[in-house]
Amino acid sequence: MNTILVNGDPLEWKDGMTVRDVLTLKRFTFPMLVITVNDNIIDRKRYDTALIPNDASVKVVHLMSGG
Amino acid sequence: MSSHTTETDYPKFQRCEVDFTQRTEYLDGLEAMKAAHKVLKEWTFKPSLPQQGYTNRTLYLNVGTLEVKEKAVTQQMKDMFIGGRGFGMWYLWNAITPKTKWNDPENEIIITPGPISGITQYPGSGKSLVVALSPETEIPIDSNVGGYFGPLLKFSGYDSLEIQGKAEQDLIVFIDGQKGLLRIEEAPAEPLDSHVLAEILTRMYAENDADRVNISVVSSGAAAEHSLIGMLNFSWFDKRRGCIRLKQAGRGGIGTIFRNKKIKALVIRGPEVKGDMNHPVDQETIAKTGIKLHQELRSNDPVQCLMRRNGTAHIIEIMDAYDLLPTHNFQYGSHPEVHKIASYVWDQRCTQRTTDGCWYGCSMACAKGADGVVLQTGPYKGHRVTVDGPEYENAAGLGSNCGVFDPEFLLELNFYCDTYGICTITYGTLCAFVMECYQRGILNKERTGGLEMTWGNALDDLAMMHQMAQGEGFGKIAGLGVKRMKALFIANGWGDAALINDIGMENKGLEYSQYMSKESLAQQGGYALTNKGPQHDEAWLIFMDMVNKQLPTFEDKAEALYYFPLWRTWFGLYGWCKLPWNDVAPSDNAKTAEPTKIPEHVQNYLDIVSAMTGKKITSEDMLRQSARVYNFQRIFNIRMGKGLRLHDHAPYRSQGPVTKEEYESRIERYEKELRDQVGVDPTTMSLEEKMAATRKYRIDRYEKLVDAVYTRRGWTLDGVPTQARIQELGLDIFPELVEIVKAHGG
Ligand code: SF4
Numbered sequence: 134m135n136t137i138l139v140n141g142d143p144l145e146w147k148d149g150m151t152v153r154d155v156l157t158l159k160r161f162t163f164p165m166l167v168i169t170v171n172d173n174i175i176d177r178k179r180y181d182t183a184l185i186p187n188d189a190s191v192k193v194v195h196l197m198s199g200g
Numbered sequence: 201m202s203s204h205t206t207e208t209d210y211p212k213f214q215r216c217e218v219d220f221t222q223r224t225e226y227l228d229g230l231e232a233m234k235a236a237h238k239v240l241k242e243w244t245f246k247p248s249l250p251q252q253g254y255t256n257r258t259l260y261l262n263v264g265t266l267e268v269k270e271k272a273v274t275q276q277m278k279d280m281f282i283g284g285r286g287f288g289m290w291y292l293w294n295a296i297t298p299k300t301k302w303n304d305p306e307n308e309i310i311i312t313p314g315p316i317s318g319i320t321q322y323p324g325s326g327k328s329l330v331v332a333l334s335p336e337t338e339i340p341i342d343s344n345v346g347g348y349f350g351p352l353l354k355f356s357g358y359d360s361l362e363i364q365g366k367a368e369q370d371l372i373v374f375i376d377g378q379k380g381l382l383r384i385e386e387a388p389a390e391p392l393d394s395h396v397l398a399e400i401l402t403r404m405y406a407e408n409d410a411d412r413v414n415i416s417v418v419s420s421g422a423a424a425e426h427s428l429i430g431m432l433n434f435s436w437f438d439k440r441r442g443c444i445r446l447k448q449a450g451r452g453g454i455g456t457i458f459r460n461k462k463i464k465a466l467v468i469r470g471p472e473v474k475g476d477m478n479h480p481v482d483q484e485t486i487a488k489t490g491i492k493l494h495q496e497l498r499s500n501d502p503v504q505c506l507m508r509r510n511g512t513a514h515i516i517e518i519m520d521a522y523d524l525l526p527t528h529n530f531q532y533g534s535h536p537e538v539h540k541i542a543s544y545v546w547d548q549r550c551t552q553r554t555t556d557g558c559w560y561g562c563s564m565a566c567a568k569g570a571d572g573v574v575l576q577t578g579p580y581k582g583h584r585v586t587v588d589g590p591e592y593e594n595a596a597g598l599g600s601n602c603g604v605f606d607p608e609f610l611l612e613l614n615f616y617c618d619t620y621g622i623c624t625i626t627y628g629t630l631c632a633f634v635m636e637c638y639q640r641g642i643l644n645k646e647r648t649g650g651l652e653m654t655w656g657n658a659l660d661d662l663a664m665m666h667q668m669a670q671g672e673g674f675g676k677i678a679g680l681g682v683k684r685m686k687a688l689f690i691a692n693g694w695g696d697a698a699l700i701n702d703i704g705m706e707n708k709g710l711e712y713s714q715y716m717s718k719e720s721l722a723q724q725g726g727y728a729l730t731n732k733g734p735q736h737d738e739a740w741l742i743f744m745d746m747v748n749k750q751l752p753t754f755e756d757k758a759e760a761l762y763y764f765p766l767w768r769t770w771f772g773l774y775g776w777c778k779l780p781w782n783d784v785a786p787s788d789n790a791k792t793a794e795p796t797k798i799p800e801h802v803q804n805y806l807d808i809v810s811a812m813t814g815k816k817i818t819s820e821d822m823l824r825q826s827a828r829v830y831n832f833q834r835i836f837n838i839r840m841g842k843g844l845r846l847h848d849h850a851p852y853r854s855q856g857p858v859t860k861e862e863y864e865s866r867i868e869r870y871e872k873e874l875r876d877q878v879g880v881d882p883t884t885m886s887l888e889e890k891m892a893a894t895r896k897y898r899i900d901r902y903e904k905l906v907d908a909v910y911t912r913r914g915w916t917l918d919g920v921p922t923q924a925r926i927q928e929l930g931l932d933i934f935p936e937l938v939e940i941v942k943a944h945g946g
Pocket of ligand 1: 324557559563564778779
């Protein structure tokens with residue numbers, strides 16, 4: 134199955150998929166994020182290069198801001 | 201989600217090159233206005249500076265009897281209520297009875313900065329809280345405001361200002377914290393509108409040009425006099441622009457009370473501000489903690505929220521992208537024209553070369569201003585003005601929620617709300633309600649007296665606001681707010697009562713602020729399970745709940761609705777601004793156990809309070825301090841005949857799709873919910889059946905949330921704090937509180 138979970142929701146996985154690709158596909162434009170891939174924190178500087186393995190669990194925690 | 205557009209899709213505004221020192225002058229006739237003043241009372245006092253954050257006395261003023269006196273701040277007040285909102289609630293409790301109405305002389309307006317207010321080393325440390333019995337909700341309201349008045353009051357010698365009574369003629373109260381003099385003056389000649397009045401009074405009461413920064417004016421405006429949605433402007437003098445700037449205590453109609461008391465303005469002249477005027481126990485810790493945050497802001501804000509360039513407007517297009525931007529009276533969460541009012545528009549329309557902090561030392565400096573705005577309508581047509589903002593709430597409320605996507609009109613709406621003294625959030629939500637009523641035939645041109653309240657009709661929107669300021673026409677009806685408009689339209693037989701109740705976005709009589717809670721159950725609670733009504737400053741949980749999915753169970757949501765309202769209450773007890781807490785984050789925040797709480801910043805606050813007072817406090821102490829005031833306020837609501845489960849009811853528009861179009865706009869989401877959560881097959885159901893099943897599911901779910909939240913807060917299932925809870929908090933030292941909870945089964 135070429136699927137990953139992003140905040141618990143399934144998303145189709147593609148070879149070479151990066152963290153940035155996930156953010157684009159999910160339209161996650163908010164700048165204050167804490168991202169983990171299989172529980173490993175991904176630094177903001179690596180969003181364009183960090184690869185997502187098939188079957189990964191990706192968590193994109195949005196801090197609150199606003200409000 | 202929307203067909204969200206980005207900066208590159210939109211033709212750029214020219215970078216704002218207007219001369220930010222130029223605007224229409226209003227000083228003609230100043231001397232004549234001054235000469236028309238009649239001194240009714242002079243009272244002297246000994247100015248003093250706070251010690252460890254407190255001056256230990258407050259100022260009481262009755263504008264009806266002209267009584268002025270000092271009251272001592274007791275240790276019990278400090279222990280139980282801390283300051284800020286806590287002091288305000290305590291004074292209001294003692295001033296009124298369960299029978300008091302908002303326009304009775306005994307109602308008070310209490311302005312009260314907290315014990316850290318006035319620090320200049322740590323960003324966001326100059327706030328005041330304003331507390332009163334609200335004309336909209338008929339329960340206590342608290343509103344948090346920047347500007348210099350609160351800190352200057354403290355540095356003149358008072359922890360709070362308590363105003364009671366009702367005058368017969370328009371008054372100005374002048375407090376001179378340099379000379380130790382208070383004067384109540386009859387002031388017949390000055391205009392009411394804030395952008396003129398605050399400018400005139402700043403010059404009238406400053407002793408020379410350099411003294412203007414020591415003046416702050418609290419004022420309202422013409423529309424506050426004719427509506428229930430009046431707000432208060434708190435000024436400060438912007439040296440670089442050479443004009444006054446305004447921050448607002450917006451919610452709940454406090455400006456209406458101000459004008460009902462016939463107060464034209466409060467003017468303070470404080471001493472020159474220096475960095476150590478609070479006399480903390482440990483100045484060094486405060487300075488060090490401040491430097492750390494200044495550095496963090498310098499390095500992280502440019503890659504995080506850009507607060508220093510755009511202020512809170514930075515989230516306009518973000519809310520749109522996440523389907524959370526209220527559009528057309530909260531029907532939808534996004535709109536294809538949002539790019540016209542997005543942050544990059546304001547980035548270029550607002551002046552960027554100034555220091556935009558609403559108190560000294562705030563390097564977050566989010567109080568942006570658009571200069572050189574030439575007004576197109578109303579009594580100031582053709583005038584060139586500076587508009588404070590727009591902040592996110594203004595752009596969303598006056599903009600997308602009413603379908604107004606013209607940035608110049610948006611600035612004009614923002615300007616007139618401010619100068620007329622009405623709350624932008626409230627006006628946005630009530631105007632959106634009027635427009636939807638117009639769309640659905642509940643209103644028409646005849647019923648509005650000729651106003652064509654179609655989505656995006658900014659000219660008639662402004663015309664309605666001008667009517668509100670004149671106290672005439674349909675504008676006067678709109679100024680009653682959503683709750684009273686609903687009742688009136690239903691009584692007039694103008695439409696289906698159920699529909700009118702579903703789409704009128706108010707709870708407890710207060711209009712919703714500008715976030716879409718429809719798809720976040722936790723946020724539905726974050727709005728309707730508040731003490732004062734649906735303002736987002738108790739708990740903003742949409743991302744945690746809807747996007748991050750961190751709150752899957754009722755208990756998780758209830759825990760968030762326990763913690764965050766207490767945390768946010770704490771800001772109001774001490775005089776903090778919330779924005780530097782979570783609109784910037786330390787670089788290593790991701791590695792902390794609970795990044796959404798920004799633990800390093802929480803620790804900064806605890807360290808500063810400990811350094812100020814000399815009493816070390818922990819996060820448990822913080823929760824306990826807030827819980828006392830929070831539960832006190834809940835019981836206060838009950839004392840005023842509200843504050844029960846029945847009053848925590850939410851309009852269905854805040855919970856789910858009211859109309860077929862709304863349902864169809866998110867059909868995938870709703871049908872998935874029907875399949876996965878309700879356990880029915882939507883393919884076998886009619887649209888009406890699907891909508892009814894969705895509605896039943898969502899309302900049941902909200903009631904379950906209410907049960908969980910009340911339980912977590914230590915309340916009965918009717919929303920009454922239990923005796924055990926008030927004992928645990930030490931509130932049982934007040935016998936009347938015990939009586940009230942007992943009488944309501946607590
Ligand atoms: S962050 Fe903005 S609102 Fe808060 S104190 Fe600073 S300038 Fe004022």
